[in-house]
Amino acid sequence: MPINTVFEALSHPVRREVLSRLKAGPMSAGELAGHFELSKPTLSAHFAKLRDAELVTVERQGTSLIYHLNLSVLEDALKGLLDLTEKKP
Amino acid sequence: MPINTVFEALSHPVRREVLSRLKAGPMSAGELAGHFELSKPTLSAHFAKLRDAELVTVERQGTSLIYHLNLSVLEDALKGLLDLTEKKP
DNA sequence: CTCTTATTTCGTTGTTTCTCTAATTAGAGT
DNA sequence: ACTCTAATTAGAGAAACAACGAAATAAGAG
Structure with a gap:
């Protein structure tokens, strides 16, 4: 959970879209994968x-x-x- | 300035620290580079x-x-x- | 014009990322 | 036990990334 890992995870558009879809509520890996034109193993790697x-x-x-x-x-x-962005840290 | 490029740029800790240092005020490339144990060409690539x-x-x-x-x-x-994070949009 | 300083570009190397197909694990139902 | 569906792991290849030393560029000083 180092912050670096978090920013690294956020750097790919597919992963950000996964998060965006989960915002609406929990979802299965398969249902998530159905929204992308990528193979399931590829999505699985993003999930990981x-x-x-x-x-x-x-x-x-x-x-x-x-x-x-x-x-x-x-x-x-x-x-x-x-x-x-804050001036004051 | 696609948002993807922005997140990609933010994904490296050195680049985030560069931004953090610039928060205090403008700074030259050399002065910035002095704060890292990396070669100037490497820093220059991060600046780019x-x-x-x-x-x-x-x-x-x-x-x-x-x-x-x-x-x-x-x-x-x-x-x-x-x-x-927002539920509404 | 040459010299110095500041920074970037070039060329290379090793590592990581992203993607795929094929094979594997896990659970539920027959 | 077998079979279906759901998802992950394994393995491989292309592309991108991060780092370096050496060379090139830009601007000012002498």
């Missing part, structure tokens, strides 16, 4: 980076894996960026 | 990415190049991240 950064959490439901957005880490990133 | 993303602007003063933080693009990134 998001998990590494703890930007998402995962929960198994039967054969499906349900991904959840982790707001708190996203807020850490937000704070990190805000620190770059 | 920041320029590409328009996160910094540059101004020549004699033989020196003075880098300035560009808050407005940083705010765009901030807004992009905020969009990932």
Whole structure:
């Protein structure tokens, strides 16, 4: 959960869009993957980076894996960026 | 200035620290480079990415190049991240 | 015009990222 | 046990990244 891992995870547009879709609510890996024109293994790799950064959490439901957005880490990133704009640290 | 370029630029810790230092005020490339244990060519490449993303602007003063933080693009990134946390849009 | 200073560009090397297909694991149902 | 679906892991290749030393460029001083 080093902040560097978080920013690295946020650097790819596909991963940011995954987060954006999860904003609406938890979703399975397959359903998420259906929104992209990429192979499932490719998406799975993106999911792994998001998990590494703890930007998402995962929960198994039967054969499906349900991904959840982790707001708190996203807020850490937000704070990190805000620190770059504030004059006062 | 596509937002993707901005996030990509923000993904490296050295570049974020460069921005952080510029927060205090404009600074020359050499002075900036002095704060890192990296060669000048390496730093120059990082500066180029920041320029590409328009996160910094540059101004020549004699033989020196003075880098300035560009808050407005940083705010765009901030807004992009905020969009990932908000429930409403 | 030459010399010095400041910074970037060039050429190279090793590492990481992104993508794919093919093979594998995990769970549920028959 | 077998089979289906869901998802990940393994393996491979192209492209991009990050780092360096050496050479090139730009601007001012003498």
